[in-house]
Amino acid sequence: MTVPTLANAGARAGDEATLVLEDVHHTYFSGTPNEQRALQGVDLAMEERAFVVVVGNNGSGKSTLLNTIAGSVIPDRGRILIGGQDVTAWREWRRAALVGRVFQNPMSGTIPHLTIAENLAVAAKRGSRPGVLRNALGRERRRELAERARDLGLGLEDRLDTPVGALSGGQRQALTLLMATLVRPTVLLLDEHTSALDPVSTEQVVRLTERLIRSEGLTTLMVTHSIQQAVTLGDRVLIMHRGRIAENIGGARKRQLRVEELLDTFERLRNADLVDESAAEMVRRLYI
């Protein structure tokens, strides 16, 4: 069971929620002609083990939403709480102690010229101080990491000394996923993590994602371009529109959700926009 996700309904988040956003606003290039209001008051509360999928058109603010949670964007206004801690002012690397993250670009999440084992060794230290003069890849450590790599079922455990740069996009995303969850994150963020992959790799990474989230009981926020994924994955769908959460589909409605219905909802939002535009045009003609 998940606590209802509050969509633009004021902050009434329960203390027990794992991830809480309160009235989060963010504007890029504020005060310039390129001003872009990416987030205009987002409220969100996710209970532990919730799996929320976020969809929306380009520029709807869904990536900015993820970036404010990860700390790569510090919002102009509002509060962000992860695991009960106010992390609004924490820098990105500090938040990483609580947040696991997989990027859209398979190149982004791993270090290309380090080996698979070395990448995993760095990930194994997420959230803890590095032991300064401890060998990063002792025999014991290596065995543990190989064990975890074996769980992926991609044969990476036999290629531990291969530089990650030599892996395919799908393999790199799978590895990034493992690295993001190697130390259990309080919140897992997936930023369109299959959109750069071919169909076969996409299928593989999606299955791996589901399996990891279920087996580890992870609290997950996933942004996707794929309506298909929004329908089949997760237990709640949020539709972002113009910097707000415009639709919030959970519970039984989410379980029965079909692709057509979600597309219809998108269409409705777009039509509402057209009304706004023409109304604005009318006002302009009347007054100018």
Place this chain on the structure above:
Amino acid sequence: MNLLIGSVSMGFLLSLLTLGVFITYRIMGRLDLTTDGSFGLGAAVAAALLTAGVHPLVATVAAAAAGWLAGAATGLIYVIVGIDVLLGGILVTTGLYTAQLYIMGGGNHSLVGARTLPGIAEDLWHALRLPDTVVLGATAVPAALFSAFLVFAVFVLFSVWVLARFLRTDLGLALRAAGGNAQAARALGLDTGLMETLGLVLANGLVALAGALFAQYQGFANVTMGAGMIVTALACVVVGEGLLGRRTLRRQIAGTLIGTIAFRLLVAAAVAAGLPGDALKLATALFVLVALATPTVLARVRRRLERQEATT
């Protein structure tokens, strides 16, 4: 043979410079111009302390510590003020020029009569009642030259070994991760600003150490001796990679040592073949240019050939 031993000794001690530049250029992905300043700084600090009668080992380590400070300055300028490492390095090097003049009390500082590391090695050599000359091949190498070579070799091999081990620790790995992909490193909880600074501190410590050893080798320090050192070091990095490749970290580290020695031999050969000493810097710069450009040009030529083949 004496020229050979001299070149190899010089190669050994300058390999610390190459290693420092390898850390910033290859591991951190930065071109750190603090290098020129901290090489001269290391030489100046060592020279001033040695003439003041400080033990050579202490003076040499103090010189390395001065290099740490120089690296930290560039790192903090980058992290706190947000000025790029390239410009920060130029600013620090420019400032260090004045620092060197003050430390040495002038532009030149002779070490004649001061106790230096090679001096200690020679004393030790005689104390052990070893022969006055070592016969290598057909030539007799004087004890002074040979003992100097040994002390540098030991000093450098030890430093390289410590560094190679460090880069395999958790902290060393974090450093390499931050240099390899800052975005991923931050997402994995690494303070990339701190890591960049640490890399610069480490690298400039090695560079200053090289400067200190170099001053003791040639018997004086000079305010201009750091000028262009980064280019020389890049040349050595390139030679090392050409000889040993870039496949593993171990090969790359060994490459800095082998590359520097090979480069010194190359220089000695060029000078012996009649290259005027004044032309050395130009020759080095051209060498680096050609070495760095060759892979790009080759790839372009190959692509063009393939395209021609595809159209015919």
